[in-house]
Structure formats: C-alpha cells, structure tokens
Amino acid sequence: MEYGLDLEYSFNEFLKGFGLSSEIAHIIWLPLPMLLVLVAAVVGVLVTVWLERKISAAAQQRIGPEYAGALGVLQPIADGLKLLVKEDIIPAKADGILFTAGPILVLVPVILSWLVVPFGQNLLISNVGIGIFLWIALSSIQPIGLLMSGYASNNKYSLLGGLRAAAQSISYEIPLALSVLAIVLMTNSLSTIDIVNQQSGAGILSWNIWRQPVGFIVFWICALAECERLPFDLPEAEEELVAGYQTEYAGMKFALFYLGSYINLILSALLVSILYLGGWGFPIPVELIAKFLNLPINAPFIQVFTASIGIVMTVLKAYLLVFIAILLRWTTPRVRIDQLLDLGWKFLLPISLANLLITAGLKLAFPQFFGG
C-alpha cells in the first residue's frame, strides 16, 4: 500500500541538489506543512463561519450577509478584522495572567491536534504511532483553559459557564474515547493512516460506518458536545448564563475562543470522516479506476490524481458533516444540564461500552470482516 506522493522526500532531494546537507533540508522542510495546515485551518474557519451565516439565514428565511463580496463571502474576514482591531479589555477586578492564559490554553491543544489529521497517504504533518490517542489526550487539556478563564473573569456567570463546560467536556470524553477504542480494536493500530487504509479495501462498502453504526452515532453526538455546539451549548447558554465563560472577553481574546470552537468543529468533522467515512478514500477504489484506464498505479498522472482526489474527498466529507452540525444548531432546541449529563453518563456510556464488547466479540467471530 506504500504508494502516493511523498512530497517531503522530493523536497529534500530538490534542496540537496543545491548542495545542502540533509539535516538543513529537513529543518527547512519542517515549518512548511505546519504553516500549510495552520492556513488550511484558518481558511476552513472562514468558510465555516460564512456557511453558518448563510445556512442559518436560509433556515430562518432571511438572506444573510450579502454586501461584503459576492454572496457575502468576505463577511467572515470583516468579522475577523473587527475583532482584531477592537480594544483589548481586561476587567479591573479580573486576574490578568489567568485571564490571558485561558483562551490560549483553549486554542493551542485544538491546533496541535491537527498534527494527526491525514489528507492522503503521505499528506499529514507527522505519522506519530499514537495517532488518534494524541488527539484524545490533547482534547483533555481544554477544560483547564475553560476553568481558568471562567475563574479569572471574576464573574458568577463566567465561573458557572466554565464549570459547566469542564463538566460537559469530562463526561463526554469517556464515550468518545470508548467508541474510538472500538475502531482501534478493528484496525490493530492507533495511527490515523492505518485506520484509513483499513477501510480502503472495497471503496464505500468497507467504510467503518457500516461496521460501527452505533459507534458512529455515539462519536458524532460526543464530538458535538465537545465542541459545545447547540443542542449542547450549555456553557454559553445565552438565556441562563449571558455568554458563560466568554462573558468578560472582548477583541482578540474573544476571537481566540471563537476560532478555537470553529477549528474544533472542523477537526471533529475531519476525524469523523477519517474514523468512519474512509478518510481520503474515494467511494470507488482508485485501483479499480486505474485498472479500468489501463494505467499502472505508480504512474505520475495517477499519483497526482490520487492525491488531489484524496484532499477533495477528505474536505468534502468533513464539510458535509459541518453542514449537518450547522443545520442541527439552527433547528434543534437546547437540552437542560441534567438531561445533558444523564444522556452522557446513563445512555452513551453504557451503549459505547456494549459497542466495544460486541466489537471485540465480532472481531473474534468474524476476523475477516472486523480485522484479525
């Protein structure tokens, strides 16, 4: 299965052509994919914000942003610029250090998690062995940032919002991790690359969603709860808590929360598509297409075609899920806090445990279908 573009190798060879040592070439290479992914994440946020505004407008029979660029596509940039130049206010009775560190602690783990998101066989920053486990570990740091900003704001609504956010995040992490564990059990590996390759056998038919339907639904619900999207946006429920832990924030610090929540949404959608929807895989296997066209799988044309199809498919699947998340936000009511915790602990946790047990049993009973 080791085919596909290896940009790093080609780039290093290219630099060595200028007489640089391989170490220097590696150091020049290192920041490039990081910058690329950071830019991709920010552009993804801009697109998602525009989609959110347009889809919410359609759901409420409005027009939505219209004047900033064609169909209002420049509106998110205008929003971002506004937040960038706004005055940075730290409330007089707030705790300055923690107030500043909170939003950073919320944003950084989310961006770090992009390390393991693959867009193709070699198109990811680092194929670390612990792969998906890194994401689970990093996402557990976020509650600390939320608690920190809630506490530092010195405002009862902020503190309540921060506590709620942390409670929600902790309780939904467990079913999330358990449903990922079922996938890992089938793959025999934690690496995101292996997880996608395991699903690439027969195109759409071999995607994990058919083998893990329960896990898919549990994971999606938990991912929405982790992103604090409506129906689970209790930490910032306007009617009860003003804006939760964000109440005292303005300007760029608020923008960090905003950016963090949208990057997290896109990340969750990408991970759902990687874990359950075949990642960069095309619904029809590329090998079949290559055979149909009578081209060898290693031909340069096929390689470029595979890589671009991979990126397009990953982004397409992710944005389909983002669309569903936005539609859910504007059409469903919010749950109460006790309903939220009941759903997490009394429903999703037992179901995901049972799912894990059944997956393990099926793996032993039908090793050819559930990974041997």
Next chain:
Amino acid sequence: MSIAITTQIICFTVLSLVILVGALGVVLLESIVYSAFLLGGVFMSVAGLYLLLNASFVAAAQVLVYVGAVNVLIIFAIMLVNKKEDLKPINDIKSRRIISTSICLTLLSLLIRVDLTNVWSLSSPQNSIGEESTIRIGEHLFSDYLLPFEVASVLLLMAMIGAIVLARRDVMSNDISTGLPVDQELIEKSSEPLLTNKN
C-alpha cells in the same frame, strides 16, 4: 554537535527549569488556585520529558490522566469550595517551617545519594523500541503485570463506591462529619417534569 542533539539539550533544559520552578511555585505560592494551575504545568512538562525519552504513549497517557483528569478534578474542587475566610494565624509557624524544610532536604539528599550510587543501565538509542512501546506496554499489562493492573482497578472501584456513598446522603441516616441525623427533606429527589403530565 548535530542539530538534533542541540535541540534535545535545549528542550531538556527548558522542561527541567519549568518543572523545578513550577513545583516550587506549587508549594510556595499563597494562592491555592495558582498552585493548582501550576501543578497542571508541571504535569505537562513531565509529559514533555517522556516525549524526549521516546515514550510517546506514556507521555499521552500522562497528559490524559494527570492533566485531563487529576488536575481538572483538583481545580474543580478548589473552585466549588473557594470560600473567602480568614485563616487563624499559627503561633509556632517558624519552627514548623524549619522542621518541614529539614525533612524535605533529608529526603532530597537521600534521592541524590541513590542517584549517585546506583548504576543505571542505559539502553543505547539504537536499542530503543520507540513506537513499538505501545504494543510492549499492552503485552506486559496482560501478562506479568496483570495482577497489579487488576488490583488497581479494584482500588478505583472502591474509591468510586465510596464517593457515591458520600455524595448520596440518603444512603445513611447520620451525617458523616457531624453525626447528626440527616434531614431527609433536604435531599433532592428527582421530581416529575412540569410539562409532561399536562393534557
């Protein structure tokens, strides 16, 4: 010296400094909230040290368990019971400080002595298992370390049952801390939602 080794030395120095300064801050700072957050920073830096030692699984587990669970719980507890109250001044604070400092310094000198006298068998970087370590840890947990693993889970179960008993006061008729009978009226009972039984 190659670039990789230089990077490693810089990372090691920064991480050790953060661990030392952070740990001192946890102990010496007056504000308990700062101590709790600094503790999180120390845990993170320890995870960074594991990462430097090529133990990425242990590093991620450290972040998940210590930062994501233990530290969040500590902060939770502090924030839920953060009462502003004037603490009573202790009379012999100076002698207490001297005693605790000397105990800590004795322990430290013992550890330094162990470090200097023991012959550490270091595996060369060529022999390190790296990414294989996840599989190795799993194998050990289900073979020669099975009993400690299972005993630890029983311990966690006991702690959980204890927490439930403490939290659900209606299990016991007397309050644990004061010994007075518990007012059963005060215990929250799940009530019927208001809207479901209409029409």
